[in-house]
Amino acid sequence: MSRFDGKVALVTGAASGIGKQIVLRFAADGGTPVIADLNLDAADATAREIRAKGSDAFAVAMNVADEAMVEKGVADIIEEYGQIDVLASNAGIQIVKPVVDFPFSDWKRLLAIHLDGEFTTTDDVADAVLFLCRRQNQRAHRPVAHREPRLGHGIDRWRRRRFGALRHDDEHGLREPGRTRVASRTRGRNARDS
Ligand SMILES: NC(=O)c1ccc[n+]([C@@H]2O[C@H](COP(=O)([O-])OP(=O)(O)OC[C@H]3O[C@@H](n4cnc5c(N)ncnc54)[C@H](O)[C@@H]3O)[C@@H](O)[C@H]2O)c1
Numbered sequence: 751m752s753r754f755d756g757k758v759a760l761v762t763g764a765a766s767g768i769g770k771q772i773v774l775r776f777a778a779d780g781g782t783p784v785i786a787d788l789n790l791d792a793a794d795a796t797a798r799e800i801r802a803k804g805s806d807a808f809a810v811a812m813n814v815a816d817e818a819m820v821e822k823g824v825a826d827i828i829e830e831y832g833q834i835d836v837l838a839s840n841a842g843i844q845i846v847k848p849v850v851d852f853p854f855s856d857w858k859r860l861l862a863i864h865l866d867g868e869f870t871t872t873d874d875v876a877d878a879v880l881f882l883c884r885r886q887n888q889r890a891h892r893p894v895a896h897r898e899p900r901l902g903h904g905i906d907r908w909r910r911r912r913f914g915a916l917r918h919d920d921e922h923g924l925r926e927p928g929r930t931r932v933a934s935r936t937r938g939r940n941a942r943d944s
Pocket of ligand 1: 762763764765766767768769786787788789812813814815840841842843844863867
């Protein structure tokens with residue numbers, strides 16, 4: 751039994767650098783990492799690298815400063831795995847300049863990724879986890895025959911509450927709750943290769 755057996759971690763900015771090392775280590779310790787990054791091709795490559803070593807991994811296109819993309823990414827993860835146990839808000843950029851040479855637009859970009867990104871990911875993951883806890887509680891009181899096959903199946907209700915009414919957004923594949931495009935993600939080894 752490894753340290754992270756059965757655990758799912760969402761790691762932002764995990765296609766490269768420090769985030770990539772986090773997901774490689776998490777997978778080596780038995781967990782399933784979700785690689786969320788602006789750069790989907792690089793996220794896919796990292797997921798493939800992990801799957802080649804025999805672990806599961808899932809790549810999601812996500813700009814952490816974009817609330818709709820974070821919502822969609824979190825909903826996709828819950829739909830796939832029915833859980834998120836760990837969040838590492840690692841995505842970030844480095845702009846290192848003397849303050850007198852620091853354009854205000856760069857400052858705002860930095861804050862949007864580092865601060866807004868922390869907020870959007872924590873907000874969505876915490877909300878989804880609370881939803882799943884309540885659901886698990888209700889489920890435990892239901893006869894087995896009336897339980898949904900997987901906890902993640904209830905995510906449509908969470909999606910509906912978060913997204914509100916019908917929402918059209920072709921860029922992010924958000925249409926109606928429960929009818930999102932799947933082009934922006936790749937499935938984990940078990941789901942895809944079985
Ligand atoms: N490397 C250092 O010395 C250092 C020092 C202090 C803090 N940090 C912080 O650690 C984190 C990782 O640093 P790193 O050196 O691995 O950086 P890196 O540039 O190697 O990797 C950052 C990753 O984040 C992704 N990313 C950037 N903006 C994003 C966004 N808006 N949404 C989703 N993904 C996004 C990039 O595509 C990239 O894959 C960053 O937050 C960085 O600011 C790094």
